[in-house]
Amino acid sequence: MSNNLTSQSKKSDGLHVAVIMDGNGRWAARRGLPRVAGHRAGVAALKRIVEHAPDVGVCVLTVYAFSCDNWARPAAEVQSLFWLMRAFLRLETERLRRKSVRVQIIGRRDRVPAAVLREVNRTEFVTAAGRRLLLRVAIDYSAREAIARAASLIPERAEMGDARGALQYELTREAGEVDLLIRTGGEKRLSDFLLWESAYAELYFTDCMWPEFGPAQLDAALAEFRHRERRFGAVPDAAVPRSAIAVGGAR
Numbered sequence: 001m002s003n004n005l006t007s008q009s010k011k012s013d014g015l016h017v018a019v020i021m022d023g024n025g026r027w028a029a030r031r032g033l034p035r036v037a038g039h040r041a042g043v044a045a046l047k048r049i050v051e052h053a054p055d056v057g058v059c060v061l062t063v064y065a066f067s068c069d070n071w072a073r074p075a076a077e078v079q080s081l082f083w084l085m086r087a088f089l090r091l092e093t094e095r096l097r098r099k100s101v102r103v104q105i106i107g108r109r110d111r112v113p114a115a116v117l118r119e120v121n122r123t124e125f126v127t128a129a130g131r132r133l134l135l136r137v138a139i140d141y142s143a144r145e146a147i148a149r150a151a152s153l154i155p156e157r158a159e160m161g162d163a164r165g166a167l168q169y170e171l172t173r174e175a176g177e178v179d180l181l182i183r184t185g186g187e188k189r190l191s192d193f194l195l196w197e198s199a200y201a202e203l204y205f206t207d208c209m210w211p212e213f214g215p216a217q218l219d220a221a222l223a224e225f226r227h228r229e230r231r232f233g234a235v236p237d238a239a240v241p242r243s244a245i246a247v248g249g250a251r
């Protein structure tokens with residue numbers, strides 16, 4: 001796997017895996033713990049996956065930490081989620097830098113608490129040279145908002161083809177399209193996550209609660225992914241051969 005994450009090369013560099021980290025609350029409730037304990041365990045699970053992902057052919061990992069709709073949760077839970085994100089960024093930045101992980105936040109920044117935003121900016125700056133893994137954390141994120149924002153940048157007179165191309169460029173230039181979208185926690189929906197970028201993603205739903213999702217579970221998801229035939233709307237013969245969906249293979 002090459003270490004270059006530029007838009008031209010990333011297609012052959014490895015996979016873009018996106019994760020909806022669901023099930024923290026239920027994991028905690030089953031143990032008689034407060035929901036925040038589930039989120040804390042969720043952060044620990046995230047650290048394990050970040051460690052493992054580059055070793056198994058993942059070059060971009062996009063995780064859903066907080067959606068625009070999550071503001072509707074009780075204020076205390078929202079506060080603890082932001083507290084955990086801030087602590088994660090503060091405590092893990094140096095380790096991530098050493099591991100050559102580049103961190104990027106996607107989503108709105110105007111409503112994120114100032115103290116968290118400061119850590120976000122610092123972490124993005126400190127890890128900017130990371131080439132082994134691009135870790136994108138979606139905070140105050142909505143795919144529909146992201147698409148609408150990208151569309152607002154396109155000149156009104158753009159032809160339909162131009163508009164689609166411009167949106168594609170705007171929404172995928174940093175990280176490419178999603179290859180595999182994993183949702184833990186047993187629900188089977190996309191919850192406004194990476195709707196454009198996942199147009200041809202393979203979907204993998206598991207009953208495993210996020211705090212229990214570890215390297216073995218990621219390996220299982222990737223093993224299933226590699227057995228899927230990706231046709232991208234074409235007929236089987238014209239599609240990318242299954243053998244090319246190996247670590248570092250052309251897709």
Ligand code: FPP
Nearest residue numbers: 021022023024025026042043065084085088
């Ligand atoms: C959904 O589970 C999970 C979230 C809304 C938050 C996910 C956040 C983390 C794993 C921690 C984020 C921290 C960093 C550092 C990125 P849920 O609580 O809705 O679970 P439930 O469906 O069982 O209630």
